[in-house]
Amino acid sequence: MDKDKTPQLPVRMTRSSASSSNHIATAEVNSLEPLTINDLLVGGDPISLDDIISSFPGRSSQIREVVRLLGPLNSxxxxxxxxxxxxxxxxxxxxQLFRHLNRPLVYSSCRTCHNQGILFESILNQLRLHxxxxxxxxxxxxxxxxxxxxxxxxxxALTNVVNNLKKSENSISNKMTNGKIGNMIYLVFDNFQLVREWEKSSTILPLLFNLHDLLKMPEVGVIFISxxxxxxxxxxxxxxEPxxxxxxxYTEGDIRQILLRNQLNQKLYSSFLDLxxxxxxxxxxxxxxxxxxxxxLYEKYCEPLNDKGKGVAHNSEMNLRLSTHxxxxxxxxxxxIFKISYISSTEVETQKEEKWKGKSSRSEQSKELGSLDFHMSTSAKYLLISAFLASRNPATLDASLFDSKGGFDNRKRKRKPSEKALERKETLEEEMLMKGPGTFPLERLLAIFQCLVSVAEDPSDNEEQNNNASGVQSGSGDLMSDILLQLSSLCNANFIFKGRSCPIEGSTRYRSTISEDLALKVARSLKFPLSKYLYRS
Amino acid sequence: MEGENHAVKAVNVLRSRICDPKFIFFDDSPDSNYSKLKFMISSSVTEACNNSILLLGPRGSGKSAVLELVIQYLMQEYPDSISVIRLNGLLHSDDISAFKEIARQLCMEHQLVFSKAASFDDNSQFMMAMLKECGLAHKTVIFVLDEFDLFAQGKQRLLYSLLDAMQSITSQAVVVGISCRLDADQLLEKRVRSRFSHRKLLFLPPSMEDSQRLLMHMLTLPIDSSFPHDYAVEFNKKVQNIIEDRRFKETLNKFLNIDSAVKDLLRFLFCAVSHMDLQTGFLSRENFEIAFFSIQRHPKLEFLRNCTELELYMLVCMKSLEVKEQSLCNFNSVMKGNICCYNRGQSFSSNHYYINVYWLGFRHLIDLEEISFLNFHCLNISPRKMQVLIDYYPICEELLSFRILPNLLRLKQF
Known part of the structure; x- marks a missing residue:
């Protein structure tokens, strides 16, 4: 927080920092004293309405409207x-408006309070000053x-708080001091859209929407933010309806103003924004x-200037040079740059940012090396691959891809004679890619799985000539065992989607939900040549 | 400064009136719902008989407010022979918590110790015993069941035991159900319905004349010592002028055509009063007009205005795919269409964006819930089929009226 450097607010505060900074600050100061009613105020130095409006460019009509709707004291x-x-x-x-108005509020975000029990407890804790x-x-x-x-x-709890407020207001008005906080208390529900995804959203949503009517207390205001x-x-x-x-x-002009704030060299930055x-x-x-x-990008823009654009005289020639750069x-x-998910807070120091970026790029590299970041049994991996293949490849091509031996040498021979049919198949395949993974019955999955396992064990058979045949036999038997159990656990882990039974065929149909990257990674970990089996142009 | 003080005070008075249902719904005329309900309940209190009534009407038409007024009246009239139990379907729709709440309120009323650990059986027996006791003491228990339709889910054990208890001569109770479902009594099981007296009170939205009278009632300041006499008189005169204004009537009519319940009217008034100019201290017709426009929302248009060009472009692509191919599209097919356009030189811009830029716009559209996924649950979003939740027409309108998009785009789509 660089509040002391600038009298105004920092450009943007994240929700958590804006809400918690003041609470935490007060909590640290009087961590031993019991909380008082003043802890329900936003806290911080008093701020005037004009300051708020100037610190939020492009928001003046909204700010004025909220102030009007909140109304004068005690309404x-x-x-x-x-x-x-x-x-x-x-x-x-x-x-910030509550900081300006100096009225008590109970702020609870439905993101941190992620179910109704926690939300209830957080509100009650704040109200009971606990x-x-x-x-x-x-x-x-x-x-x-x-x-x-x-x-x-x-x-x-609310009646308690309101009575306290009324009492303290009376005593304050006797003393004729300035800090009136009124006798209204406001409940603020932030990130309200998340409530819809809660477990009991069908009961909690109408409850919260009707809370004002249920309480029948005119001293309570309810604000939803969504x-x-x-x-x-x-x-x-x-x-x-509320x-x-x-x-x-924001419009482009507003964004320009927002980005220009807290910039050292306004002129330089503005010509950068023009570009x-x-x-x-x-x-x-x-x-x-x-x-x-x-x-x-701005850092790159300033590169030709040796002192990072701090005290540079601005002229058109320089401008031109920079723009061509x-x-x-x-x-x-x-x-x-949009690849990297954006950093939520600009207040994070640049050092941290760099570290973060470094980390992310490292992790990307490691991903490219192809190691899986979770453990999975070999047979589950094969099952996953076969499910992926069954979803990706059209069922009509199964016979050409996997013959009884599981070799590929037959495939080329079969492909050659019918170029036209191949083209048709290709368009069909492309269409499938568009429409996403297809569905398949259990039998097809098991057949492909068997083929894959036998193929995978062929090379090992060749390499390790010493192994006797019975050992290999038992190995393949191991991979085939408990296959339905593996399948159900893959379904539970959401790698394979189990649909409802098809009304015509009567059997349950499955669908693989993993992306090609993941499938390739799994295949690489098995040293399995997946790309040979993927049917694509 | 003096004038501003009055204005703030006037706003406060008006706002507390708007938020106070007792002020709004008090209507003493003999054919009002208030008088009817008062007669029904007070007769069953005086004659010591059982009764059951349903109050039906759209949300925000003042059902529970009128009931509260009646209860308040009865409390003054017969302070010793009434106790009120209030339940809400939103909170107590399951039998266990309903009986627990009844027991809690009965204990509160009669200064008994409420045990949290009491079982469902204990609580229901306690309620029966209390009903009998109250009947012997000639005390009427009024059960208020808000959101009555929610109590009719499941086994309806609460309703059955309440209404069954009322069949005996010893008990003395009134059950008042409040619901915004007009078919609430049809939801009841046969055994419950046969024990229910089919008295219903219907709450209708106010007519235009009634709403005007209500406006007058709400907005005139009292002419007494609380405000300076001149100010109050002038304020009331201005309000009168506004309400009789033809253009205001048009606005009001437009508003009532959309939302006609009393609570909606109050919301309108609330906005108007909040917009009152504190410098002059009087309401004006403009306040009402601003309020009308701020309440009247066009969510889809608002959303389209907030879209970036990229997002609009993607929406148009999706929509035209939907129209052309008669089927729903997914992210892959939108991208394919984009690439084709780009190759023909008809793209969104001269820059060729990569997939992740489109992906960004796509995610934003999902977050704003303007497109939604259909079928299956999938880790991988791109092949999931989706549906655009906006009609084609407003998108075109938006493109033509608010933004200047590249001509090529326009040529391609229309």
Whole structure:
């Protein structure tokens, strides 16, 4: 946090840092004292509305609207639903506004509280001013799993807090001090879209949407923050819709302003943005992705300047030189940098970033070497490969690929005579690639598996002439044993998808779900020539 | 400064009215639902008989608010002979927690010690015993079952035991079900339905005149000592003018055509009041218009406006594949189409992007839930079939009206 360097906020704060930094700071200061009602405030220095607006370019209408809907001190509120794409400033604006208004809020993110029990406990812990520590064995204030208990406890805790607020307000107004916090308390649910994927989402969603009506407390405001619009929350119950507030994606001009902030050499950076921003903006309009992508490109842009562009006089000649220097890099950057998943926080120091990148590239290298990063038995590997082949290759080609001996020498002979048929098959095969893996019955899988195992053991047979025939026999028998068990465990591990039984044929059909890369890796670990069996042009 | 103070105070008053259902739904006229319900329940309290009523109506039409008003009235009228048990289908739809909650509330009411460890059987026997006791003491127990339809799932043991207990002469109870499903009584099992009295009260959305009266009722400031007399009078006059304005009536009509329940009207009012200018301190017609536009959402259009060019291009490709080939597409087929276009020189841009750039746009579309996958569960996303959740028409509209895309793209698609 470089808050002391700049009076304004840093350009972007991640959700966690924006929400937790203040809480953690207060928690560290008075880690021994019991929490007070003031810990429900966002904390930090008071900030004026104009500061907030200027620190979030392009968001002034949204900020004003939220302020209007939150209303003056002590005025009740209907539930709000704030939504917009990722990194459009929803959470940080809400939190900064509460810092400005100096009102208590209970913030819970549905990403960290990943099921209803944890969500309930987190809300209750905050409301009951409970802190997990060694003294209470890191236990929660109230254990509650059922929604019915939760609503009872919540009502109890909220009345408590509201009464305290009212009391303290009275005493403060007697003293005529400035720090009024009012008697409203706000519940903020962040990342609300994730609730839909919870186990009991069909009951918890209507409950949370109706929470305001259930509590029947005018002192409680409810705010939902979500990535997706309200109409993606289908419930079969229906609910009275909350008041929607849309945070649209930033326009190109806004993004320019956001990226320009905290840059040392504004002029240089702006001429850099002139060159590159438009082509990047056509691809993505998310600030997090853009800033991560543009950072290395900017470093490259500054390369011709010896002192990293800190105190360089700016002129058109220099500009031209720089732009010719950067031109060839732009398109490659467009294509390549999005490969690396973007770094979520720009506040991560550059050193760390470099380390991170180094690590990722190393891991990529190791992947290319072809080692599997998980263990799997040999027969399961063969089964996986045969499932992959059964999904990829059309069933009509099985006979030509695997004959009873499992050799390939016959294959070439068979392929030659019918060039036209081959072409037709190729288009068929391409179509299959388009449509994704095909389905196959169990019998076909087992037949291919048997072929593969026999093929795989042929070379070993040749190499190790000393081994007697019976040993090889028993080896193949080993691989074939428990094959259905292996199959079911592969199904459970989601490598093979088991469909419902086909109504016409009556047998269950399977489908392999692994990608070609993974299949090739598995084959390499077995030293199995998979590519010879893949039917492709 | 003085004027602003009044304005803040006025906003506070209006907002607390909007959030207070008791203020909204109080209607004393003899044919209102309030009077009907009051008559039904108070007669069964005074005559010491059993009763069961269903309150039906769309969500947000004030069913539970009216019931709360009635209960409040009864509490004042007969303070000693009433106890209220409130259950909610969202919270207590399973029998175990329902009986537990009933026992808890009965214990609270009668200053008994509630045991958390009590079993289902204990709780149901306790409820029966309490009902009998209350009947002997001529005390009516009112059971309020919110989200009544959710109690009708499963074995309906709660409903059965409640209604069965009411068949005996000794007990004295009223069961009030609240539901937004109009067929709620049809969900009941035969043995439950035969014990249910088929009294129903229907809550209808207000008519245009009623809504105007409600607006007037909600928005006029009280003329007493709380506000300066001049300010309150002028405020009320302005509100009157706005409501009688023809253009305002049009806006209101448009709004009521979409959402007509009282709660939706309140949401509209809430937005309008929040937009009130604190400098002047009066409501204006513009406030209502802004509120109308901020509540009226076009989610798909909003989404399309947020798309980058790349994403729009991909959507168009998917949609045209869907239309041309009469089948659903997947990521592979979209990419194939793209490569063909590129070879013919009709691509999204002069730059040839690699697959991962398209992949980025594709993932973003999935995150925004504008395309969705159909069939099977798969680790590998690219061959999964998907469906575009937007119609072709708005995409074209968006392309033509909001963005200037390369001409080639336009030629290709239309």
């Amino acid at each position: 009740p509120m209907l539930p709000l639903f704030v939504y917009g794409g990722p990194s459009t400033g929803k959470t940080s604006i809400i939190l 802190r997990k520590n060694a003294a209470n064995g890191y236990s929660t204030a109230k254990r509650c799993e059922r929604p019915s208990d939760f609503v009872n406890f919540l009502r109890e 990535n997706t619009s309200p109409d993606t929350f289908y419930t079969n119950m229906g609910y009275v 008041v929607p507030i849309l945070f649209p994606e 590159v921003l438009h082509s990047f903006y056509r691809i993505t309009n998310q600030v997090s992705q853009l800033s991560a992508t543009l950072k290395p 950067i031109k060839p890099h732009i398109s490659s950057a467009l294509n390549e």
